[in-house]
Each structure stands twice: as C-alpha cells, then as structure tokens.
Amino acid sequence: MSERPRRDSHRPTIHSPSPSTLRPALLLARRLAFARTGRAVLVAALIGLPVAGLAAGSVLVASTTQSTEDRLTVELGRSAALLESNGPDLVGMRQDPVDRYATTTEPGSPLDRFFADPSSTTDGADAPPTADPLTAVPAGAVSVPVRTGSAVVAGPRVPVSVTAVEGQTWAGALHGHWDHIDGSVPRSPGEVLVTPATLDRLDIAVGDSLQVDDPVQRRMTVVGTLRDLGQPASTVAVFGTWGSLGLPYDGASTQVFLPDHSVTWPQIERYNDRGIVVESRAVVLDPPFASRSTRGSGSLVGYGYVGLAGAFALFEVGLLAAAAFLVSSRADTRTHAVLASVGGDRRFLFTVVSTSGLVLGAVGAVVGTALGIGGGIAAYHLLDTGDRAQYPGVHLPWLVLLAVVALGVLAGWAASLVAARSASRVDVDSALRGATRPAPVSRRRWAVAAGPVLVVVGIVTTLACGIGVLVLNDRPVQDDHLALVVGAGVALGPCLAQLGVVLAARRLLGGVARVGERLGLPARIAVRDAVRNPVRTVPVLASVMSVVFVATVVLTFAAASQSQTRAQYQFRTAMGVGTASITAADGRTDDALTDRALRIVHQVLPDADVRVLGASVENRSDDEPVTLPVDVRRPQCASGDTGACASWLVSPDSSSPHVLTGSVDDLAMLIGHQPSRAARAALERGDAVSMRPEYVRDGAVRLDTRPASQFVMFGEQPTGEPLRSTTLPAVVEHTDQPLEIGLFLTPQGAARHGLETDRNFLVGAFPDGISDEQSDALAATWQTSVGRDADLWFPSFAVETGPDDPFRPIAIVVTILAGIVTLGATIVAIGLARADGRRDDEVLDAIGASPGVRRRVSTWQAAVLTLVGSLVGVALGILPLRALTLRFTPTPTGVVHMPFAPDPASLAVLALGLPVLVTAGVWLVAGRRRRVAVRRTA
Numbered sequence: 027m028s029e030r031p032r033r034d035s036h037r038p039t040i041h042s043p044s045p046s047t048l049r050p051a052l053l054l055a056r057r058l059a060f061a062r063t064g065r066a067v068l069v070a071a072l073i074g075l076p077v078a079g080l081a082a083g084s085v086l087v088a089s090t091t092q093s094t095e096d097r098l099t100v101e102l103g104r105s106a107a108l109l110e111s112n113g114p115d116l117v118g119m120r121q122d123p124v125d126r127y128a129t130t131t132e133p134g135s136p137l138d139r140f141f142a143d144p145s146s147t148t149d150g151a152d153a154p155p156t157a158d159p160l161t162a163v164p165a166g167a168v169s170v171p172v173r174t175g176s177a178v179v180a181g182p183r184v185p186v187s188v189t190a191v192e193g194q195t196w197a198g199a200l201h202g203h204w205d206h207i208d209g210s211v212p213r214s215p216g217e218v219l220v221t222p223a224t225l226d227r228l229d230i231a232v233g234d235s236l237q238v239d240d241p242v243q244r245r246m247t248v249v250g251t252l253r254d255l256g257q258p259a260s261t262v263a264v265f266g267t268w269g270s271l272g273l274p275y276d277g278a279s280t281q282v283f284l285p286d287h288s289v290t291w292p293q294i295e296r297y298n299d300r301g302i303v304v305e306s307r308a309v310v311l312d313p314p315f316a317s318r319s320t321r322g323s324g325s326l327v328g329y330g331y332v333g334l335a336g337a338f339a340l341f342e343v344g345l346l347a348a349a350a351f352l353v354s355s356r357a358d359t360r361t362h363a364v365l366a367s368v369g370g371d372r373r374f375l376f377t378v379v380s381t382s383g384l385v386l387g388a389v390g391a392v393v394g395t396a397l398g399i400g401g402g403i404a405a406y407h408l409l410d411t412g413d414r415a416q417y418p419g420v421h422l423p424w425l426v427l428l429a430v431v432a433l434g435v436l437a438g439w440a441a442s443l444v445a446a447r448s449a450s451r452v453d454v455d456s457a458l459r460g461a462t463r464p465a466p467v468s469r470r471r472w473a474v475a476a477g478p479v480l481v482v483v484g485i486v487t488t489l490a491c492g493i494g495v496l497v498l499n500d501r502p503v504q505d506d507h508l509a510l511v512v513g514a515g516v517a518l519g520p521c522l523a524q525l526g527v528v529l530a531a532r533r534l535l536g537g538v539a540r541v542g543e544r545l546g547l548p549a550r551i552a553v554r555d556a557v558r559n560p561v562r563t564v565p566v567l568a569s570v571m572s573v574v575f576v577a578t579v580v581l582t583f584a585a586a587s588q589s590q591t592r593a594q595y596q597f598r599t600a601m602g603v604g605t606a607s608i609t610a611a612d613g614r615t616d617d618a619l620t621d622r623a624l625r626i627v628h629q630v631l632p633d634a635d636v637r638v639l640g641a642s643v644e645n646r647s648d649d650e651p652v653t654l655p656v657d658v659r660r661p662q663c664a665s666g667d668t669g670a671c672a673s674w675l676v677s678p679d680s681s682s683p684h685v686l687t688g689s690v691d692d693l694a695m696l697i698g699h700q701p702s703r704a705a706r707a708a709l710e711r712g713d714a715v716s717m718r719p720e721y722v723r724d725g726a727v728r729l730d731t732r733p734a735s736q737f738v739m740f741g742e743q744p745t746g747e748p749l750r751s752t753t754l755p756a757v758v759e760h761t762d763q764p765l766e767i768g769l770f771l772t773p774q775g776a777a778r779h780g781l782e783t784d785r786n787f788l789v790g791a792f793p794d795g796i797s798d799e800q801s802d803a804l805a806a807t808w809q810t811s812v813g814r815d816a817d818l819w820f821p822s823f824a825v826e827t828g829p830d831d832p833f834r835p836i837a838i839v840v841t842i843l844a845g846i847v848t849l850g851a852t853i854v855a856i857g858l859a860r861a862d863g864r865r866d867d868e869v870l871d872a873i874g875a876s877p878g879v880r881r882r883v884s885t886w887q888a889a890v891l892t893l894v895g896s897l898v899g900v901a902l903g904i905l906p907l908r909a910l911t912l913r914f915t916p917t918p919t920g921v922v923h924m925p926f927a928p929d930p931a932s933l934a935v936l937a938l939g940l941p942v943l944v945t946a947g948v949w950l951v952a953g954r955r956r957r958v959a960v961r962r963t964a
Contacts, residue, residue: 054378056385058361065350068854069386069438072347074394076340077434081398081427082405083332088421089406094124096418098307100256103203105170107289108305109159109282115301116140116154123291124310125319126303137301157301158277167287170194173280175273177264178806180237182229184630185806189263190271195219196252199285204265208232209250215270216244219252224262236264239810242272259412329426340437341572347438349562350854351383351445372450379446380439387438391431399427444561477530484523485905491515492909516909520579520902524571527898531564532557538890548882556887563891570848570895571902574936577844578903581837581936582928586907588833589927594668595829597763598682600698602793604823607680608786609645620786623819626811627788630804635695636790640687640773640783644678646734651749652678653731653782655685655721655768660743674766675720676744677737681824684768685729687776687783695791696770697761705759712775714756717767727756727769729781754779792825837932844936848892849944881949888948892941900937904928 060066092100102108110126112119118135122128131138140154163169172193178185195204196211196219209232212218218236225231225248236246252265264271273279289297289306291314297304403420410417491512498509527534535557542553556563599605608620620638627636646652657675674682686696690709694700697717705715714727721727730748737744756769776783796804801822808821911926 052381056382058378058382066386066389069347069350069383069441070390070393072350072854073340073387073390073434073438073441074397077391077394077430077437078398078401079335080332080340080430080433081395082402083335083398084329084423084426084430085399085402085420086405086409087329087332088423088426089402089419090409090417091421092415092418093421094310096414098305098310099202100414100418101203101305102283102307103200105199105283105285106287106307107284109162109284109297110303110305111157111159111277111280111301112303113137113157113301114140114154115157117299119298119301119303121294121298121303122317122319123294123313123315124317126305128317128319129298129303156277159280159282159302160277162297162300162302163282163284164287168285170197170199170283170285171268171280172200172283173268173273173275175241175271175276175279176809177238177271177273178240178810179228179264180239181227181806184803185239185810186227186262187802187806187809188224189257189261190273191254191263191265192268192271192273194267195254195265197285200283203255205253205255207251207253209248212249212265212267212270215267216246217249217266218246218270219250219265220248221253221259221261221263222251223260224264225251227262238264238271241274244272246270253412255412255414257413340433344437344441347441348444349565351379351442376446376450379449380442383442383446384435384439387435387441388431390438391434394434395427395431398430477526477528477533480526480529481523482526484519484521484526484902486519487515487522488519488905488909489912491519492906493912495910496913516906519909520575520905523902523905524568524575524898527571527902528564528568531567532560534894535560535563535567535890538894542886542890545886548879549886552883552886553890555883556890563887566854566891567895570892571899573844573847574896574899574940575903577840577936578900578933579906580840581932582904582907584833584836585929585932586911586924586927588829588831590924591829593925596668596672596674596766597826597828598766598824599696599789599826600761600765601826601828602791602795603695603698604788604790604792604796604825605682606788606819606821606823607641607683608788608819609680617785619819620788622811623808623821624788626808626821627790627804630807631790631796631800634790634792636788637688637692637695638785639692639787639789640776640785641683641787642685643782643784644683645680646678649733649735651731652734652737653685653729653752654678654737655716656728656730656751657720657743658723658728659720670720672764675718675768678734679766682766683787685776685781685783686767686770686787687773687781688770688789689772692789693759693770695789696767697759697765701759704757708755708757709770709772709775711755712772712778714754714769714771714775714779715759716756716769717759717761717765719758721768722756722758725755725757726753728753729769752779752781788823790823792823795825795827796823833929837929841932841935841940845940845943848896848940849947853948885945885949889941889945892944893938896937896941900933904933 112121112126112129114137116135116137118132118137120130120132131141160169160171170193172191172195175190175192176187177190178187180186194200196206206219207222209219220228220236228236230236230248232248232250234248236248238244238246246266253259254261254263257263288308289304291306291309294304294306294309399422406417406420491514494512495509495516498512535553539553539557542549606623608616608623624636624638627634642653644652644654654676659670660676661670678684686692690701690706693705693709693715701709701715708715716722716727729752730744731750731752732744732746732748736746736748759770771779771781773783804821808819907928908926911924913923
C-alpha cells in the first residue's frame with residue numbers, strides 16, 4: 027500500500043488574504059497575468075470586445091436621445107415660450123406640462139361634445155373657428171411668428187416641390203431651432219435663404235436667382251443659407267420674410283415664438299381653453315406635476331437592448347476566457363507548485379490566480395471602453411442625418427460607462443474563478459516532477475445524471491408554458507398579466523435544456539468520438555483530445571450552441587411573422603399596378619379634373635401606360651345611396667379582417683371601388699394576366715366578371731343599393747332593408763391572390779344593368795414603381811398647373827408591391843453575426859488546444875508526422891465542436907416557436923395565428939453551412955509551418 031502524501035509540518039504557511047499577504051498576492055498576480063503576453067492579450071481581448079460593444083452602444087443610445095435641454099433648444103431656440111394651435115377654439119383641452127402634444131379632453135366639455143358630434147357647437151355655428159395663436163400674443167410681448175407650407179420652384183429639368191417657411195427664422199431668439207450658416211439675411215420680400223441641400227438640388231449658388239412658381243410667381247434672390255436643425259440636412263427648403271412666399275394664412279400651420287415672455291402653468295391652462303398649446307421653458311424645466319407622457323422613454327428601452335446584448339456577449343466570451351484561464355493555469359502549474367512548496371496555502375493560490383483575472387479584466391475593460399467610446403462616436407457621425415431631434419449630439423453617459431467598466435472587471439474575475447480553484451488544488455509533487463496530465467474531470471454521478479434530466483425538463487417546460495400562453499391569450503377577458511408570467515417559462519425552458527447539454531457535453535462528445543475514430547488518424551486524435559480536455563472544449567461547444575440558439579430563435583420568429591404578414595396581406599391589384607381615385611373637394615367627380623390629372627401624369631411619366639376607368643361611387647354621406655355587391659358566402663366571422671372575412675367585401679371603399687368598368691385590356695392590366703375565355707365572352711355579352719367568388723352564386727351576382735349609414739364597421743353585414751336590388755349574370759375570374767376588385771364590366775354593360783359609375787379611376791402599370799424624383803415632379807407639376815384647385819387631388823398612385831419582406835435582410839445579418847462569433851470562438855479554442863497540446867505535437871514530430879497532420883487535427887476538432895453545437899442550438903432554438911404555435915383547436919375563420927413556419931434554408935445554413943464555413947476558416951488560419959519539436963533530455 028502506498029502512503030498518502032504527508033504535508034511537511036515545518037514548512038511556513040502563507041495565509042491569505044491578510045493585509046500582510048495581500049500585497050505579495052497582488053504583485054504575483056500582476057506578474058503572472060503578463061508573464062505570457064500572448065495569453066494575456068487573448069484574455070484581455072475576449073473581455074474587451076463585448077465591453078467595447080457595450081460602451082459603443084451606450085454612447086450611441088445617449089447620443090441619439092434628447093435631454094430636456096436638447097429638446098428645448100431644438101423646439102424653442104433661445105425663446106422663452108412657443109404658442110401653437112391644436113384644434114378648434116373650444117373649452118375642454120388640457121395638455122401635458124412637458125409634452126405639449128400629449129393632450130386630453132375633459133368629459134362633457136364643449137370640445138368633447140364637438141368630437142362626439144361635429145355638428146354641435148356651443149354657439150350654434152356650423153363649425154367652431156380654428157385657434158389662432160397670433161391673436162393670443164400677450165399685450166406688449168415681443169413675438170416672432172413662423173408659418174410653414176409648401177412651394178414649387180423651377181428646377182434644372184422639372185419643377186421641384188420644396189418646404190416654404192415665412193418669418194424671421196434667422197432671428198437670434200430662434201438660434202438653435204434654425205441655424206443661419208452663411209451669407210446675409212433677407213432685407214426685402216425679394217430675398218430668401220435656402221438650405222445647402224436646396225443649392226445642390228437646384229444647381230444654384232448664393233447670389234443666384236430662384237424662380238418661385240407657386241403659390242406666387244416671383245423671381246427671388248438667394249442671399250444665404252439656413253437650416254432647420256429639427257429636420258435632416260437633406261431637407262429642401264426656402265425661407266423668406268413674412269408673406270413673401272404667398273403662403274395662405276392658416277392658424278394650424280403657424281407657430282408664434284415669445285423670445286422674452288415666460289408663460290406660467292395657469293396661463294397655459296387658459297391658453298388650452300382657447301385651443302392653443304404652449305411650450306414654456308420655465309414649465310418644462312419645473313413642471314407643476316409629474317408628466318404622464320412617454321416621450322423620452324426610448325432611451326430606457328435602448329439601454330435595455332444594449333444591456334441584454336452585452337450580457338449575452340459577456341457570457342459568450344466569458345466561457346472562452348474561462349477556458350483560456352484554465353489553459354494558462356495548466357501551463358503555470360509548476361509556478362503554482364513552487365508557491366505551494368514555499369508555504370502558500372490554497373487561499374493564497376486562489377487569490378493570486380483570481381486576482382490575475384481581475385487585472386486582465388480591468389485592462390480589457392478599460393481598453394474596451396476607450397475603443398467603444400471611439401466606435402460609438404464614429405457610428406454616431408456615420409448615422410447622423412443632421413436632425414437634432416433624433417441626433418442631438420455626442421453625449422458620454424459616464425455613469426453607464428463606469429458600470430460597463432465594472433462589469434468588464436467582474437467578468438474577468440468571474441472567468442478566472444474555475445482556474446483559481448483548479449490552481450489551489452495543485453499536486454505539488456507531480457507538478458515539480460513535470461507531469462503534464464490533463465486536468466482531472468469531475469465524475470460525480472449527480473452531474474452526469476443531471477444533464478439529460480435538465481434537457482427533458484427544459485423541453486417539457488417550454489412546450490407546457492407555450493400551451494399555457496395560448497390558452498390564457500384566448501380568454502375573452504384578460505385583465506391580468508398571467509400570460510407574461512407563464513411566457514417566461516418559454517424563455518427559461520430552452521436555457522435549462524442548454525444547461526443540461528453542457529453538463530452532458532462530455533458524454534455527448536464521447537458518442538461523437540466513437541464515430542470520429544473511424545474517419546482516420548487526424549479525426550481520431552481530434553475527437554479524443556476534445557473528450558479528454560472538456561475544460562477547453564465544452565466552453566466552445568456551449569458558446570457555439572448558445573449563439574446558434576439565439577440566431578435560430580430570431581430567424582424562426584422572423585420567418586413566422588413574415589408568413590403571418592403574407593397571410594394577412596390584402597392585394598389591391600396585380601403586382602406593379604398603380605391606382606388613384608380622383609374626386610373633388612366635396613367628394614363628387616369632375617370629368618375636367620380627371621382629364622387634367624391624366625394629362626399631367628402623361629406629361630411627367632411619359633413611359634407609363636396610364637388609363638382612366640369607370641368606378642362605382644362609394645364616398646357618399648350617410649343619407650345618400652351606395653351600391654355594392656352582396657357577399658353571399660359570408661361566414662360567421664368572430665374576428666379577423668382577412669380572406670373570406672375581409673371587411674372590404676361588405677364595406678364601401680373609395681380607394682378600391684367594388685365595381686369598375688373598362689375594356690378587356692384594362693382588366694388584363696388590373697389582374698396581371700389575360701382574362702380567361704369565359705371572362706372575355708361575359709364582357710362581350712355585357713355581363714359581369716367577378717374576381718371574388720364570394721359575390722357569385724349560381725352564375726349571378728346581386729347588388730344592393732342602400733344608404734351609406736346602413737354599412738357597419740368591423741366587417742359585419744349591412745343592416746336594414748336595401749332600397750333596391752339588382753341581379754346580373756357573372757362569371758368568376760380566378761387570380762393568383764384575392765384582389766380588392768369586385769366586379770368588372772364594360773361601360774355599355776354597366777349602363778344596360780343600371781349601374782352608376784364615374785370616370786375617375788386612374789390605373790397604370792409601374793413595374794419598377796415610382797421613384798421619389800418622379801413623385802416630386804408629379805406633385806410640383808400638378809400644383810403649378812392646377813393652381814387653386816391643386817388641393818382637389820393629391821397626385822400620387824398606390825402601387826401594389828406586395829407585403830414587405832424584411833426577413834431576408836434579417837436572416838443575412840443574423841447569419842453573418844453568428845458566423846463571426848462562431849468562427850472567433852472556434853479559432854480561440856483551436857489556439858488553446860494547440861497551446862495546451864504542445865506535448866502531443868512533440869510526440870507527433872518524434873514519430874515523423876507531417877505538419878499537415880496537426881493542421882487536419884485542428885480542422886477536425888473545429889468541425890466536431892461547431893457541428894455538434896450548431897445542431898443542438900438549432901434544435902433548441904425551434905422550441906419557443908413550436909411551443910407558441912402548438913394549437914389543438916380549429917382556427918376561427920378570418921383569424922390568422924402566427925404559424926409554425928421556420929425557414930428551412932436559413933436553418934440549414936445555421937446547422938450545416940455555418941460549421942462548413944467555420945471549418946474552412948480554421949483550415950485557412952491553422953498553422954502550416956513545421957514547428958521545431960522541443961524534446962526533453964534526461
């Protein structure tokens with residue numbers, strides 16, 4: 027029997043931490059931390075990178091969030107107060123003291139009665155007057171009125187619509203809201219200032235003439251440049267003296283600044299009774315009561331997102347840093363043994379190693395924070411549009427940055443704890459002899475059994491809580507937060523499952539090893555090394571698994587949301603077709619107005635195929651009749667506004683009229699393909715073609731004429747008896763998607779069946795859409811050509827482009843980020859393996875193995891770790907979506923629940939493509955040169 031090693035009783039013991047031993051421990055920790063420069067840089071970089079991201083995100087959030095002073099400067103300049111109209115001059119409106127746009131209406135007040143019934147007023151007038159801030163200026167107070175509108179100026183090729191501002195915006199009291207950049211200021215109505223973007227857009231310079239075509243025709247001189255700091259720098263605007271640009275007076279578009287007259291809260295309440303809101307510097311800085319506005323709360327959300335991302339990043343790199351500390355501690359085993367042999371107890375060794383983590387964490391945190399501040403400032407300047415309401419300026423949140431530094435230091439210390447615990451249990455005799463066995467692995471049975479149990483518990487918890495959330499959300503009355511509480515289990519379950527995988531990782535890698543041993547010598551060495559050294563391979567597997575898990579969760583929910591959006595989307599016409607309904611101010615149609623609109627559209631868009639169709643009149647007052655086809659297949663729709671339960675099927679809609687008239691070619695443009703033979707024959711006979719089968723029964727469609735007041739909202743069938751009904755033959759024309767086109771007839775067929783249609787519906791083919799420049803040119807040309815009647819139609823087309831698809835950009839960004847993190851983690855792991863496996867390399871050198879063998883070993887180990895981590899991460903990442911879409915009852919008609927629709931391509935990229943990419947990257951960066959083996963001599 028061998029005797030247990032006996033501790034020398036005569037050896038002095040260095041206890042820790044006492045004041046006399048703490049200083050030596052700190053000195054030793056500092057020396058050990060930087061004794062190996064490469065590993066010190068690696069650990070500091072691992073801590074510094076997420077800290078830099080946290081710092082950069084914090085700087086960016088702070089720099090894009092307005093403080094109270096920033097907001098007052100942008101909105102008031104140097105003025106004391108601002109008056110602005112907020113509706114009719116009626117009693118009942120109350121504003122928030124901090125946010126003037128956050129208003130409430132007192133119940134039972136004249137304003138409340140007016141909103142309930144616009145025809146009722148306190149004095150019996152048809153309509154109350156709009157509040158006029160110019161008439162509310164206090165007696166003797168200096169005021170600067172500013173009026174905003176639009177104007178049309180001559181451009182290099184086509185007229186350009188610009189923002190027009192009248193008033194002394196260059197006054198010193200408004201500096202901070204408007205910034206006079208260079209040149210002089212207007213001294214007469216014939217002089218204007220413009221933004222620098224206007225000079226570029228119109229290709230002019232200061233001193234040149236500017237031709238204004240609308241609302242007045244006048245040639246003016248540009249005497250300087252000025253910019254509205256509350257708008258992006260790309261804004262095209264013209265600034266003139268009061269009345270010089272011919273803007274019509276409108277109290278709603280006028281702001282009155284009071285440079286030196288402060289307004290108190292009681293005065294603001296009196297202004298509110300006149301329909302005027304006030305921004306008072308004194309009241310905003312010292313409000314009479316706490317503000318109920320949510321304005322400015324976005325910074326807390328921003329810091330929350332940055333904090334979550336930073337915590338996850340620190341967790342990721344903390345795993346790798348812990349592995350690096352373990353490898354470094356194993357390399358310093360002899361040093362630790364020497365310390366123990368001269369009297370250092372376990373606490374002293376623990377303090378030395380953990381303090382080295384504290385030192386490296388501090389270095390990484392400080393350097394990372396400094397780099398993050400620089401990166402945040404650079405990102406701010408890249409994103410800055412010049413709008414000081416959104417980008418008020420660079421702000422450094424010092425308290426948040428100090429917390430980031432502390433978090434980085436704490437992360438470095440936490441990453442070294444496992445290595446410190448291992449170092450404190452050093453076998454002195456073996457270490458002094460030079461033994462290089464792997465670190466002992468815990469074989470406690472509870473840890474081995476806990477892994478699979480946690481995986482099962484995590485999966486069951488996720489599915490059960492997901493079903494619970496669905497059941498709670500389906501309740502008719504939800505006056506609690508139980509769904510949120512139960513929903514936390516959907517997030518907690520996968521985390522428990524991941525923890526179980528980590529605990530069972532050595533057994534999992536052992537199973538992989540039995541397969542890998544059959545794939546050649548490099549694969550056999552790689553998998554055996556991974557199983558034999560879990561202290562550095564399991565953190566890498568956990569890091570890859572968690573990154574892929576998060577990426578999978580994001581991609582699956584994004585794909586499901588996109589699928590739900592597609593299912594809910596209602597196509598107006600075929601793709602690339604634009605429509606516009608032209609009606610006069612009173613809602614009536616005007617053939618002359620329609621002809622002018624068509625002529626201007628052809629002038630601005632000469633290549634577009636635009637034509638005029640007849641349309642049913644559906645924008646009628648309550649007592650006027652409206653004719654609509656009857657939905658004869660309407661199901662019982664509990665909720666929802668899609669498919670067979672779409673409210674458009676039973677409700678008037680002037681932008682998408684239910685009955686259109688035109689030719690066969692017009693119908694082909696609307697539906698995107700040539701009509702069928704049956705549809706063409708029906709049009710030749712004067713019958714109707716229905717794009718919606720909900721209107722057709724037994725080859726006929728019924729149209730009811732009823733007062734507009736009988737049509738109800740929320741997709742319900744009209745109430746009351748119709749004034750008259752008309753039945754006409756119809757055929758169904760099938761389309762790729764359900765379109766918002768009810769019936770289509772020829773003009774002769776509509777007249778024969780007594781259907782009233784007006785020639786006011788423009789239809790055009792725009793396969794490439796309408797550019798912003800074309801839209802501006804169309805608006806400017808319409809405004810200058812029509813003059814006073816310009817407000818009768820807003821010149822624009824609703825071009826059908828289908829539902830937005832943000833999934834692909836999200837998938838690309840998430841996959842790239844996951845690939846970068848996974849590649850970095852794997853390269854770190856391979857580097858640690860090569861540093862830790864120096865003796866294995868010496869043995870391979872001794873038996874004549876080529877350098878390619880070591881390279882293939884590294885590649886195989888990268889492939890094994892990333893493949894296992896990616897597959898497990900994808901499998902667990904699908905769980906939350908599956909749990910929240912696991913329904914056992916039929917879906918009500920018209921309701922579109924979030925479907926279980928993960929994108930197979932993106933999941934395949936994460937599960938298989940990512941490991942292949944990372945493996946290729948490791949193959950490229952793995953060392954190729956033959957390293958001279960260092961052999962021991964007796």
